[in-house]
Amino acid sequence: MDETDMADDPSRSGGKPSGILHLVATPIGNARDISLRALDVLGTADILAAEDTRNTRKLLDIHGVKREARSFWPYHDHNGARQRPQILAALAEGKSVALVSDAGTPVVSDPGYPLVRAAIEAGYDVVAVPGASALLSALCIAGLPTDRFLFAGFLPSKSGARRRELAELAPVPSSLVFYESPHRLAASLAEMCAVLGGDREAAVCRELTKRFEEARRGTLDELAAQYANAPDPKGEIVVVVGPPLAREITEADIDTRLLAALEAGSLKDAASSVATELGLPRKQVYARALELASAK
Structure with missing residues (x-):
């Protein structure tokens, strides 16, 4: 770490716990889609909290980053509730934790969100190391x-x-x-x-x-x-x-959506969802839904 990095390191700021949680984006397919900064963090963090430790170990092997097995901690949907207190305890000791998912940016449709919330509430710095995102x-x-x-x-x-x-x-x-x-x-x-x-x-x-x-x-x-x-x-x-097309709404448009919605739910729910979708008064759509339902 050079002097610039040390000056910018949030873990060295005064008045806060010293532990730091890094959210490290990893490739979604091509192993070369990883940043130099991500490799630095993955190589130096005290703990690697990984959705699948085997995948993370394979990625590090590709890039020649060597880590001890004990530094890999599994963190996923099934063990998150048990593992979070352990990670928070490590942060309390001033350790750095790198969170990685199987692929892409952590916390986006993966189990990282509760950990990020817990770390923030406990006063630890949370830093993004951006990169690949599907x-x-x-x-x-x-x-x-x-x-x-x-x-x-x-x-x-x-x-x-x-x-x-x-x-x-x-x-x-x-x-x-x-x-x-x-x-x-x-x-x-x-x-x-x-x-x-x-x-x-x-x-x-x-x-x-x-x-x-x-x-x-x-x-x-x-x-x-x-x-x-x-x-x-x-x-x-x-x-x-793409966004909705700007066009005039016809009775046929209403009927098509109502018939599809009626197959999936109640008359009330169908009318409500179609009215919201088309931006029409609910009473108008409900009345038409009654007509279509009675005609079946």
Whole structure:
């Protein structure tokens, strides 16, 4: 560590506990997508809190960083509640902890959030060591507006809950970014068509930074058709959906969304979600929902 680094090290600031938690971004595929600063921190931190210690050890081996086995502490969804007090105790002793996920930036759709909250509440410094992110990589190559976006993580696994969440997101005036698993991609795209509208532009980004990286772009209708009867794709997937299209809402638009919503939930819930999605008065949409339900 040179003099500049020492002057900027938050662990040396007065009046605070000396332990420091580093959030270290690691590659999402290509092992060369790691910063020099990240390698420095991973090589010098007292403890490496890793979602999968085997993956982290393999990454360090690739870059020639040697660490003792005892410095690797597993930290994941299943042991987080037990492990957090141990990590906080290490911070209390003035030790530095580097938190890494299996891939990408920690705390984004991984178990790091409770640890970060606990460290902040205890008064320890939390420092980001930025780098690879599937979210930002997909957003950059999707070819959709990036000035405003909403990251929605993983959609619910059950269809009804998935449709309800999509209905809440439908009117958001920005690009939407989702993580999705290969075996649920086709179903999610079909429901995005029904709830968000098949004419919205979208992109399915797969295996980012890896050898078989792929980005398919088109409307939700087109993408849903491509994946409907195809084998499940391989690899990690990010779906980016463009903002709502500015156009006049027709009765057919209302009926299409209501019929889809009625299949997934009650009449009241369907009317409420469609009214929110389209920005229409709930009484108007509820009245139409009653007509459609009685006509069945």
